[in-house]
Amino acid sequence: MAISLIPVEKAQSSTGPLVIVSVLNSPIERTRAPHRHARGQLLGARRGLLTVEAADHHWVVPATHAVWIPPDCVHGLRSHGPFQGWSVYVSAPGCAELPGQPCIIATSGLLREAVNRAATWGEGPLDQRQERIAHLILDEVAALPAEPFGLPLPLDPRLRRIGQALADDLADNRSLAQWAQWAGLSSRTLARRFVDETGFSFSQWRQRIRLLRALELLAAEVPVTTIALELGYDNVSAFIAMFRRAFGVTPGRYFIAVS
Structure with missing residues (x-):
């Protein structure tokens, strides 16, 4: 089990700085068992795919997005492979204007730069300039719309094992x-339960998790051919066609279209 990114007493305190920012570079997968703390937490990644559980929500989240977790909300996480991430811990009073439920937001360039700046601060009270940046972070979190972008994870333990393995x-x-044989259930049960618990068929769910990973790799400027091979496509044309059906543009033009 991974340790907290900041001392437990700070995470559990509603006093102190408005925001505390921590960054982590882990060469191996990171796992954090379900827990809660008095501060709200904005959790994001620079590199890596995250599985996040918060309240009744279960998501797979790419590095292009972040998860907001309100104070005292039970949550846990797991990264898949090497992980580079950041967390913004917000004092309880600072959460008053932020979402009251866990949600996913797309991280703006302004938010990422403000978080990077706040990560360089030392301990102790914030000065006036730091306070302005802290409020800017909160303003961005409040202004960015929640997105139905994360991928729901199934609740059935057998289906959850399949999702984690994928x-x-x-x-x-x-x-x-x-996969059904591997998990010890019938194909019909797997197909039915996947739809019941995630809203996606098994093939749709697998395609969506690949799309989430593709967005992360594209943001890191990984060549399209390399992405196609990493995601299990026999050729780059099949990957490009799938991506265009999902987003309306080719992988090479996605971030131009959304910028």
Whole structure:
């Protein structure tokens, strides 16, 4: 189990600085068991795919987005592979104008730069300039709309094992029948339960998690051909066609279109 990014007493205190920012570079997967703290937390990644559980929400989240977790909300996380991430811990009074439920937001350039600046601060009270940057971070979190972008994870432990295994190896092209046998249930049960618990068919869910990973890799300027191979596509044309069906543009033009 991973330790907290900041001392527990700070995470559990509603006093002190308006925001406390922590960054982490981990060469291995990071796991944090379900826990809660008095401060709200904005959790994001610079590199890596995250599985996040918060209240009744279960998501797979790419590095292009962040998760907001209100104070005293039970949450846990797991990264898939190497992880570079950041967290903004917000004092309880500072959360008054922020969402009251866990949600996912797309991280703006302004938010990322403000977080990077706040990560360089030492301990102790914030000066006036730092206070302005802290309020800017909160203003961005409040202004950015919540997005239905994360991928729901199934609740059934057998289906959850399949989802976690797929997140660990997105190039795994085993069929639904093969996954059902691996998890010890029938193909019909797997197909039905996946729709019931996630709103997606098994094939749709696998395609969506690949799309989330593709957005992260595109943001890191990884070549499209490399992305296609990492995601299990036999050729780059098949990947580009899938991406265009989902987003209306080719991978090479996605961030131009959304900027």
